[in-house]
Amino acid sequence: MADFQVPLGDGTLDVALPDCAVTVADPPGGEAVDVRAAAEAALADPAGPKLTDLVSPDDTVAIVVTDVTRATPDDVLVDALLSELRRVGVVREQVTVVIGLGLHRPMTDDELAAMLGEHADLAVNHDPDDTVEVGSVDGTPVELHRRVALADTVLSTGMVEPHQYAGFSGGAKTVAIGAGGEPLIRDTHGPGMLADEGVRLGRIEDNPFREAVDEAGDACGLAFCLNVTHGPEGILDVAAGDPRLVVRELADSAREALSVAVDDGFDAVVAGVGAPKDANLYQATRAATYVVLGAHDPLREGGRVVIPAELPEGAGEGTGERRFYERLSGADSPGALYDEMRSGYEPGAQRAFVVARALRDHPIYVTNSGAPGVVEECLMTARDSVEAAVDAGSDVLVVPDALNTLLV
Numbered sequence: 001m002a003d004f005q006v007p008l009g010d011g012t013l014d015v016a017l018p019d020c021a022v023t024v025a026d027p028p029g030g031e032a033v034d035v036r037a038a039a040e041a042a043l044a045d046p047a048g049p050k051l052t053d054l055v056s057p058d059d060t061v062a063i064v065v066t067d068v069t070r071a072t073p074d075d076v077l078v079d080a081l082l083s084e085l086r087r088v089g090v091v092r093e094q095v096t097v098v099i100g101l102g103l104h105r106p107m108t109d110d111e112l113a114a115m116l117g118e119h120a121d122l123a124v125n126h127d128p129d130d131t132v133e134v135g136s137v138d139g140t141p142v143e144l145h146r147r148v149a150l151a152d153t154v155l156s157t158g159m160v161e162p163h164q165y166a167g168f169s170g171g172a173k174t175v176a177i178g179a180g181g182e183p184l185i186r187d188t189h190g191p192g193m194l195a196d197e198g199v200r201l202g203r204i205e206d207n208p209f210r211e212a213v214d215e216a217g218d219a220c221g222l223a224f225c226l227n228v229t230h231g232p233e234g235i236l237d238v239a240a241g242d243p244r245l246v247v248r249e250l251a252d253s254a255r256e257a258l259s260v261a262v263d264d265g266f267d268a269v270v271a272g273v274g275a276p277k278d279a280n281l282y283q284a285t286r287a288a289t290y291v292v293l294g295a296h297d298p299l300r301e302g303g304r305v306v307i308p309a310e311l312p313e314g315a316g317e318g319t320g321e322r323r324f325y326e327r328l329s330g331a332d333s334p335g336a337l338y339d340e341m342r343s344g345y346e347p348g349a350q351r352a353f354v355v356a357r358a359l360r361d362h363p364i365y366v367t368n369s370g371a372p373g374v375v376e377e378c379l380m381t382a383r384d385s386v387e388a389a390v391d392a393g394s395d396v397l398v399v400p401d402a403l404n405t406l407l408v
Helices: 035-044 074-086 109-122 146-150 182-188 208-219 243-258 286-292 319-329 334-341 350-359 372-377
Strands: 003-008 011-016 021-024 061-065 095-099 123-125 131-137 140-145 153-159 222-231 234-241 266-271 299-308 364-367 381-383 395-399
Touching: 003 299, 035 074, 035 222, 035 234, 061 074, 061 146, 074 095, 074 109, 074 153, 074 222, 095 109, 095 146, 109 123, 131 146, 131 208, 140 146, 140 182, 140 208, 182 208, 208 243, 222 243, 234 243, 266 286, 286 299, 286 350, 319 334, 319 350, 319 372, 334 350, 350 364, 372 381
Parallel strands: 021 395, 061 095, 061 153, 095 123, 153 222, 266 299, 266 395, 299 364, 364 381
Antiparallel strands: 003 011, 131 140, 222 234
């Protein structure tokens, strides 16, 4: 099949490569669930104590949720948590919803309304400069958003999906990183941690990044989480309770739904992203690093990754995104940047580090974007179309949902 579709923004892009051999990596997926019904079932039968056994009527509650970079159904999850809290007498005026931004940009009022619906009035954006120290992990201070630190009970939502460093996202990561301060981000995203063999896409066990985040979650007092995982058909599973157990349960569901066995030696991989991850280059480059720095790099030596991405925000607008852009745009070559950054870098710049690592072996082409100049400044190649980025006669692997496909 030489004609195929990949995501682009909120829609799809038709691609025709008639002179190429094309293989499509479609994960098996699974049957989508009714999120509200599945959330209620998970809350009724959690991994560990029920939420109603952990909360008192007079408690103030902070619910840390994902930000716009993850397509988590937070409106449904927050509503389900609020319903459960009402059962023990906690009313919504006792609840604050904190957007777990990490070092990403703040969400706008319109984005909050679209994400949280009727509960948007409870939301505040995380500010990494408004934190208090709540503990430490191996000598690294764990800082937490002040409103979360002062709450009697800390809860979170989350998306358990493949993650370059944590193996899978979700669990304590939403709070410890999303609502945390720079020291933990600097330590967990530094070159020493990211060079560890255990820090790998899809791996939880013996992963020091995952272990550090889980310990930080303990320091943050995260009592209970409500997480989901998804596949091509939508949300596939929901779990609630102890954060470690929730991540493991949903990671098993994700692996079953998202793993695809592929061969080696492809000339090019067309890696689909789509909204919300193709809003900026910082997020969209995850497609390349997931492909070439995962469990199985399917490309031949020098093979390229091609990413269709709209990039309406250019490189990105948050602190981390700016640092990513500054590092890449100021570098002479991927190899020189990688060597330079091995001695350390600012929190948020880690994406430049892993992109440089990938670029040493494989060029990255970004197509169909509104910011080709930014792409070129960041050591990557811009093309108007996928067709213009793939040489005739190439053996091409298409990964329509590169951020949610595990190549094995």
